[in-house]
């Protein structure tokens with residue numbers, strides 16, 4: 001029996017008791033209606049809390065979906081490239097007016113849903129991730145002669 005149906009039954013009992021002018025039965029019926037009303041209030045409170053929780057979950061899920069759709073759209077703008085054997089980057093595919101200049105995204109960060117345009121160093125030969133230094137890519141092997149002389153530089 002729902003809270004509403006049991007309240008209705010309690011009110012009917014109270015009405016019958018009133019019509020019979022039976023004070024004891026009337027007090028019992030009123031007590032029963034009060035208990036049912038309190039139960040209904042508790043049920044409504046529980047439903048309200050459940051509704052708030054479901055609304056928060058819906059907002060959270062909607063935000064996650066929007067982020068996933070954005071990432072998916074962003075992925076279509078890049079192609080995975082092997083920039084040297086064993087070293088991967090995402091290369092921008094967009095060209096034309098208003099498109100950003102050609103660039104590489106850090107593959108590790110991009111796969112984790114973050115954007116990090118790789119930056120070349122002044123000495124050249126290295127692409128550095130803006131977020132994590134460990135993600136850098138050495139394009140050319142270090143020159144052992146230059147390293148022995150303490151010269152900065154890779155390659156030549």
Ligand SMILES: [Zn+2]
Nearest residue numbers: 106109129135
């Ligand atoms: Zn990175």
